Every structure is written in C-alpha cells, then in structure tokens.
Amino acid sequence: MKIHEHQAKAIFARYGIPVPEGGVASTPQEAREIAQRLGGRVVVKAQVHAGGRGRAGGIKVVDSPEAAQQAAVALLGKHLVTHQTGPEGVPVSKVLVEQVVPVERELYLAIVVDGSGKAPVIIGSEAGGMDIEEVAAIHPEKILQVRVDPIIGFQPYMGRDLAYAMHLPSAVVRNAATIIGNLHRVFIDEDATLAEINPLVLTPDGKLLALDGKLNLDDDAFFRHPTHQQLQDPEQEDPLEVEAGKYDISYVKLDGDVGCMVNGAGLAMATLDVINAAHAQPANFLDIGGGGDEAKVAQAFRLVVADPKVKRVFINVFGGILRCDVAARGIVQAYGELKTPMPIVVRMRGTNAEEGRQILNDSGIPVRLVADLKEAIAQLQQVGRR
Amino acid sequence: MILVNENTRVVVQGITGREGGFHAERCMAYGTQIVAGVTPGRGGTLWQDKVPVFDTMEQAVRETGANCSLIFVPAPFATDAILEAVDAGIGVIACITEGIPVQESVKVYSYLKDKRVHLIGPNCPGLISPGARCKVGIMPGDIHRPGTIGVVSRSGTLTYEAVAQLTEAGLGQSTCVGIGGDPVTGTDFVDILKLFNKDPDTEGVVLIGEIGGAKEQEAARYIKRSFKKPVVALVVGATAPPGKRMGHAGAIITGVSGRAEEKIRALREAGATIVPSPGEIGVTMKRALRR
Structure with a gap:
C-alpha cells in the first residue's frame, strides 16, 4: 500500500529522521497560515500517490503566504497528471507546505x-x-x-x-x-x-x-x-480497484475494451497476453482469488462490466478449488442484471467444467464457449468485429 | 521424480481447519499417505476417524515418521508453523498459506537456508509426483499423468493449465512444483532445476515464470551453465503495466529485470524454447523433445 509523502515524513520524524518543518493543508487558507508561520518562503507540494510531481507542476516554490495560498488554489481540488498516472490523473485533496531548504x-x-x-x-x-x-x-x-x-x-x-x-x-x-x-x-x-x-x-x-x-x-x-x-487514501486509487479490494478480488484497471475475469493471478496474466495476441486490448486484470463461491464470482463479473469501456468479456476459469459449475452460476446470476446484452467468450476447464458449460448453455445468455485459448483468440476477434 | 515419492509420509499442519481438512481429504483420495495432523490443543483425537492429530510437530514426527509437511495455517501463525516443521526435522515443507508478510519470509529463509530442508512456497499450490500417486498440495489431481516432464512454476492455476496441456499432448509428468507467487520464497527455480537435472525420471522441463523480481534470469544463468535437458519456458505478464501488483505479491514490475521481455530474452539466450502463446505449452514441449 502506498501512503502520502506527509504521512511518510511523519513516520520518518518519529524514528529520528530529520525532515523540513511544515504542515499539511486541505484549504488555501490553511496553506497561507502554515506559510505565515514558516516565515513566508515555502514550497507547496501536491499530495498524490504518483511520482513525477515536480515536472507535472505539482510542486511550487513561493515567496509569500499569499503566493502559498495561490499555489494551493491552483492545486487543491484539481487532478494532477504525471508520467506515472493515467491521462485522467489523480486528485489533489491536500498539499504539504514546507520551509525551503538550501541544498548543497x-x-x-x-x-x-x-x-x-x-x-x-x-x-x-x-x-x-x-x-x-x-x-x-x-x-x-x-x-x-x-x-x-x-x-x-x-x-x-x-x-x-x-x-x-x-x-x-x-x-x-x-x-x-x-x-x-x-x-x-x-x-x-x-x-x-x-x-x-x-x-x-x-x-x-x-x-x-x-x-x-x-x-x-x-x-x-x-x-x-x-x-x-x-x-490508506482510496481517492488515489481507481474506484473499481477499491471496490474489488472489499471483496478480496484482485482487480487492476487497464485501458482496453475486453473485460476479463480469471481465477488465479498467473492464469489472469496469461489471459491478458492471449487477449493481446488477438490484437485486442484488455480492460482489466482480474483474479477472483482462491476459495470463491457463486456470490464472489457474480461480484467479480459486476466489477468487470462496471467499467464503461468494456464492450466484450472473456472469462477463463480453470476449475480447482473454485469449481466451474459454481463459477457458471455466478456468471448467470450477474449477467441477468445487465441492462444491455454483451458478448461473452467463456473457456472452462478442470473440475466440473462440463456442468459449468451446461449451465451456461441452458441459461440463454449469449455466451460463446471455447475449448482452448487458441479458439478463444479467434472468438474474441470475431465478437470484436461486430 | 523429485522431492515427493512413494516414501513420502505427510503431516498436515492445520488439518482441523476448513481448508486443511478439505485438501487433506483430496490428497488422501489421490493416494497420498497422510499419516498425521497437527493442531495445538487437538492432540489425541482422530481426524475423520482415520488420521491421528497431535499437539506438536515434534510428537507427530516421533510417532508417525512423517517426513513431509503440508501447511494450511492462517498467515499470522504460518511462520511459526514453518519453523516448527523445520525444527521437527521435516525434509520437505509445502506452505500453501497466502499473505505472509515478506519480512517474515525473509527471516524464515535465513534460518533454514543451511539446513537439510526444502520449503516450497509460501503462497503456492504445492507439489505432486503422479507416478507415485503423491499429491502434497491443492492442485486438481485428475489432470496429471505419470511421465517424464518436470514442471516448475510461480503460479497456481496457470500450472494446472500447463499440466492439462501436457497431459493432452500425451506427455505425463515426473513432478510438478509450484514455488509460489511471493517475492521471497523458500525454493526458487534454480533449486528445482538442480533436482530435475539429477533426476533420471525427468526428460524435459516446463518452466513458468511471470513479471517481477529476477528469478527467471537466475534460472536462465543456471540453464546456460549446467542444465542438460530441454527446457520450455513461458513468461506471462508482458502486457502488465509497471508498478501495479498483478495479484501475486511478487508480480509487480519495479525495475528493468522485472519485465517479461527481459526474462524471455534471458531464457531464450540460455537455450530454453519460449512458448509463443499460453495456449501452446503442450505442443511446444512435444516439439522440443523431438529435437
């Protein structure tokens, strides 16, 4: 878990590591007051979980409390885009106002x-x-x-x-x-x-x-x-990633339009690679995790389709601890809540795969069942063309 | 086969827990000799009317001659369980538990590195030797067939995928080992490759790596220097963004060496055959053996 600079420095100080004098501000007024207390010349630093703040304009050196206030106005409530964030950036809700330290x-x-x-x-x-x-x-x-x-x-x-x-x-x-x-x-x-x-x-x-x-x-x-x-500052994370965390599901937001749902981190990464091999872009990484039941699978499916970019879904389940029939029931349950139909490619293997496929076939939802990863690539390309 | 065979006598630490019990039963059904369970405070009872439960590992080993341990103890107590197994003289420990703090794993490794013990995991599916009907882990047993291919992997379900593909291609397995998805594990690719190198039952090896760390590069160096059998390698996560943890604690790109293309390059240069796509593990091994 990442934490903010001001939180890290507070911990450092507790362990006897010298840090510059300063304070955290949530409003421009507070920034001004801290700058006043520090004598006017200060640095105002956006508190975000991303590197590259300096080059992105997230760190401003100013000469007066008024200028500190202005700098805070320019940063607070805005999104900062750095080379480590996506194009939408990360929100700035706090700034760290610190004395300027001469550097040798x-x-x-x-x-x-x-x-x-x-x-x-x-x-x-x-x-x-x-x-x-x-x-x-x-x-x-x-x-x-x-x-x-x-x-x-x-x-x-x-x-x-x-x-x-x-x-x-x-x-x-x-x-x-x-x-x-x-x-x-x-x-x-x-x-x-x-x-x-x-x-x-x-x-x-x-x-x-x-x-x-x-x-x-x-x-x-x-x-x-x-x-x-x-x-923890959930604001700094993707809301879907935060939501996934509540259910013990590993979810990482990506940029494409193919939503994916997989059991197991390694198989999930392999699935992303398969989607890429189909010249498509995955919308997310998702590992349902061990010991999943029907409700957890349904929740995972909801997370995948909650991303508005998702236009098609690839589900890859290797039944082990999570049985394929259980996964299928979870998919059917969550698919029923969808407002618009969405093409789904499903590949099931391992424990109770046959039952799982049967449940999906009988459910009437528009799934394309594939036997292996090669066929999955072909089907993903096909549903992408429509 | 390596590490586990027909002489393997397994004690399950945490056998009275939900997960421990579930998997102990499946291991027994597969053919594994589960000779004991350990749960402090439950000593003297019989689990499922079959398996004696002991309070301590020392008692379990003394009474039953157990030589292998399978651990399902929850993360906050798992380090203690591993060390108890080490000090009881267990030779092979498979720790399934996920979520052990990395600094605990660092200490555990430091303690056992000079001892005659193999720790598989933590955060792993365990290991299996199909020819001996010996399954010490959570993998589905029925996808395996006895044979001559060794499998070593950082993953769980992706290992099952590899095994299923091998079996479909008519290639059975000597032993399959999941070393685990944490940044610090008791056993690395190199340790397992060394055992496969000496194992007369193993003709070729499938190695499954992923982004993060540098274990694949270490494997590549060893393969280049000393490994005598064909290696087929798959490294997943080429499309993962840096700095994002892809499920496994260890699957996070933090430096150049953590990237999939770096690992693939190292393995290819070492002479391993790279699996072009995750769906082609079985056929790639088949081709590699023909050469």
Missing part, C-alpha cells in the same frame, strides 16, 4: 527486500534527486548496495560504509549513518516494502534532511499494524 548536495537512499538475495538491501547513491532507474542506466557505478542480514540486523558500519562511499564530508558521516540506521528501523518496524528518501539533502551548514519521503507498507502485515489501514 542531493543523495538517494532507499531500502527494499531483494527477492534474489532474500534480505533487505539498503541502496544509496550520491546522484540523488533523479529517478533512480535513470541513474542505474547511466551511472550504475553510482549505485551502492548493502545487504542486511535479516537475523543479525542493521549494523552501524553499514551506514558508515555507505556514507563514505557517497563521498560525504567526514563531519556528517556519523549523522548519515544514524539516519540510514533509522530508515532501516522504519523499514523493519513498520513492515515496509519500500522506504525511500529522494533526495536526502546536505545543507550548506552540514545538516541532513529528508526532502521527500516515500513509504510503501506491506498489506500482508496489516494484522500486526492496526493503524496502517487508516493511512
């Missing part, structure tokens, strides 16, 4: 779990402020990595190693090492999947500050962090 150097600091090394890895770079993927492509030598043994945990020398390798002045090395250690504590204690400071800035007077902050939290660890779920 910009560094990059992040912690992730490395799936291959099977351990947290601290990534540091003296080329901060840029997209780290770009740095990795152009200056791979400037990316430093330290693996942290999961059982022994972080050791101060790791922080010092990174600080020296980032060519920080000796006077701030100890402080940098402490910040790195604190970020590691955030990562572990908050069950993060990503903790990132980009940039971590060195000021001319030798201070280090987290100018930006990103923290992704592990959804699977919510059971031991009762407060984490409150940090």
Whole structure:
C-alpha cells in the first residue's frame, strides 16, 4: 500500500529522521497560515500517490503566504497528471507546505527486500534527486548496495560504509549513518516494502534532511499494524480497484475494451497476453482469488462490466478449488442484471467444467464457449468485429 | 521424480481447519499417505476417524515418521508453523498459506537456508509426483499423468493449465512444483532445476515464470551453465503495466529485470524454447523433445 509523502515524513520524524518543518493543508487558507508561520518562503507540494510531481507542476516554490495560498488554489481540488498516472490523473485533496531548504548536495537512499538475495538491501547513491532507474542506466557505478542480514540486523558500519562511499564530508558521516540506521528501523518496524528518501539533502551548514519521503507498507502485515489501514487514501486509487479490494478480488484497471475475469493471478496474466495476441486490448486484470463461491464470482463479473469501456468479456476459469459449475452460476446470476446484452467468450476447464458449460448453455445468455485459448483468440476477434 | 515419492509420509499442519481438512481429504483420495495432523490443543483425537492429530510437530514426527509437511495455517501463525516443521526435522515443507508478510519470509529463509530442508512456497499450490500417486498440495489431481516432464512454476492455476496441456499432448509428468507467487520464497527455480537435472525420471522441463523480481534470469544463468535437458519456458505478464501488483505479491514490475521481455530474452539466450502463446505449452514441449 502506498501512503502520502506527509504521512511518510511523519513516520520518518518519529524514528529520528530529520525532515523540513511544515504542515499539511486541505484549504488555501490553511496553506497561507502554515506559510505565515514558516516565515513566508515555502514550497507547496501536491499530495498524490504518483511520482513525477515536480515536472507535472505539482510542486511550487513561493515567496509569500499569499503566493502559498495561490499555489494551493491552483492545486487543491484539481487532478494532477504525471508520467506515472493515467491521462485522467489523480486528485489533489491536500498539499504539504514546507520551509525551503538550501541544498548543497542531493543523495538517494532507499531500502527494499531483494527477492534474489532474500534480505533487505539498503541502496544509496550520491546522484540523488533523479529517478533512480535513470541513474542505474547511466551511472550504475553510482549505485551502492548493502545487504542486511535479516537475523543479525542493521549494523552501524553499514551506514558508515555507505556514507563514505557517497563521498560525504567526514563531519556528517556519523549523522548519515544514524539516519540510514533509522530508515532501516522504519523499514523493519513498520513492515515496509519500500522506504525511500529522494533526495536526502546536505545543507550548506552540514545538516541532513529528508526532502521527500516515500513509504510503501506491506498489506500482508496489516494484522500486526492496526493503524496502517487508516493511512490508506482510496481517492488515489481507481474506484473499481477499491471496490474489488472489499471483496478480496484482485482487480487492476487497464485501458482496453475486453473485460476479463480469471481465477488465479498467473492464469489472469496469461489471459491478458492471449487477449493481446488477438490484437485486442484488455480492460482489466482480474483474479477472483482462491476459495470463491457463486456470490464472489457474480461480484467479480459486476466489477468487470462496471467499467464503461468494456464492450466484450472473456472469462477463463480453470476449475480447482473454485469449481466451474459454481463459477457458471455466478456468471448467470450477474449477467441477468445487465441492462444491455454483451458478448461473452467463456473457456472452462478442470473440475466440473462440463456442468459449468451446461449451465451456461441452458441459461440463454449469449455466451460463446471455447475449448482452448487458441479458439478463444479467434472468438474474441470475431465478437470484436461486430 | 523429485522431492515427493512413494516414501513420502505427510503431516498436515492445520488439518482441523476448513481448508486443511478439505485438501487433506483430496490428497488422501489421490493416494497420498497422510499419516498425521497437527493442531495445538487437538492432540489425541482422530481426524475423520482415520488420521491421528497431535499437539506438536515434534510428537507427530516421533510417532508417525512423517517426513513431509503440508501447511494450511492462517498467515499470522504460518511462520511459526514453518519453523516448527523445520525444527521437527521435516525434509520437505509445502506452505500453501497466502499473505505472509515478506519480512517474515525473509527471516524464515535465513534460518533454514543451511539446513537439510526444502520449503516450497509460501503462497503456492504445492507439489505432486503422479507416478507415485503423491499429491502434497491443492492442485486438481485428475489432470496429471505419470511421465517424464518436470514442471516448475510461480503460479497456481496457470500450472494446472500447463499440466492439462501436457497431459493432452500425451506427455505425463515426473513432478510438478509450484514455488509460489511471493517475492521471497523458500525454493526458487534454480533449486528445482538442480533436482530435475539429477533426476533420471525427468526428460524435459516446463518452466513458468511471470513479471517481477529476477528469478527467471537466475534460472536462465543456471540453464546456460549446467542444465542438460530441454527446457520450455513461458513468461506471462508482458502486457502488465509497471508498478501495479498483478495479484501475486511478487508480480509487480519495479525495475528493468522485472519485465517479461527481459526474462524471455534471458531464457531464450540460455537455450530454453519460449512458448509463443499460453495456449501452446503442450505442443511446444512435444516439439522440443523431438529435437
């Protein structure tokens, strides 16, 4: 789960990572008051779950409380479109108003779990402020990595190693090492999947500050962090994705017109690839998930057709825990609620596939039953042409 | 066959739960020797009038000689269950449980990596050796046939799809292993490929990867260096947008290596035959064997 910059920074501050002074505003008036308190010269930052805010005009440096208010007027209630969002952008309901910090150097600091090394890895770079993927492509030598043994945990020398390798002045090395250690504590204690400071800035007077902050939290660890779920901002997600989450259905909105419904994440990805091979564009990824019953299948179908872009549907079920007859009944149930008929291509295999097909055939809904993925491609092309 | 065979004696951790019970029954019906169940507080009872239930793994192993564990314990308690199985001396553990925090998996792996144990999963369908009628997982047994093709996959239902296609093409399976869809799993492609490499019953391998992480590239490096049998590979998710989790916790493109085309390129360069479309897994394997 992604959280906002201001939320991440509040957590960072709690763990002793210095962040610029500031406050969160939901109205232009509040933005003005915070700027007043900070002395006038501030930066106003749109709070959205997307990178690339600066280039998209979501970060404004201003010289007075009035200008801060104006900047907030320009951002609040609007949608910000960055290279990471769709064309419709993401809504801005809050801005972070912070003091402007003089910058001598910009560094990059992040912690992730490395799936291959099977351990947290601290990534540091003296080329901060840029997209780290770009740095990795152009200056791979400037990316430093330290693996942290999961059982022994972080050791101060790791922080010092990174600080020296980032060519920080000796006077701030100890402080940098402490910040790195604190970020590691955030990562572990908050069950993060990503903790990132980009940039971590060195000021001319030798201070280090987290100018930006990103923290992704592990959804699977919510059971031991009762407060984490409150940090969620459903406004930043696609409404259908939020709705799907309530039913424990994995749904990802895509851009095409072929709605799809599949059981299993791998098979769902394969189904998207099949749709592409049919020179069509999938409207969504949908994994019904394990242990689905008729009601859940019906709910999944409703989600698929709730997207106004969807003109045809491909259902691919490999019966296992979810039996095909159960899936078929769910489809029939939800199809009955449709106002306009829609062509549906269904492929069923595995447990009770024959019963499932029979139920669909007898239901009178316009389904095209296919035996395999090749035939599915042909049928999808055909219903697309009509 | 690898990991599980006719000598496999399975203990089900969480056998008295709904899911654990349902699948334990199906495994038994397939032919698996389910010798024990473990549920703390339910020791001394018989599950379904057939299988003795124990309070601890240590007791279960001591009393029944169980050497393989199948775990259905809910996520908040699953780490504990895995470690209990490891410390009881179990050699093969299949953890079906989905939703274990990644930092728990990291610790578990760190603890067991130097021990003589294979952890399959978590968040996986388990494993099956059709020739020994040994099914340790949640896959539908009836799609499998005894044979000489090994299957290793990060997915669940897509693995069933692959198996069904193989069976239809007349190709039975030696062992099928679902390594799981989490970013950190106990066993990776390379671990399973090493076992298939030495296994005289396995003639060729189907490898099913997906976006996210770099496990497919590691597999590619190993195949290039040491693997002696034909490999047919399918990598799904070519059309997935970066930064979006496609169901599996591990199926999220966060860097260049996570993209499907990078994985396909690595596997092709290593000599694997790439399945052109998900519907052609069986026929591709058949062709690869003829060469």
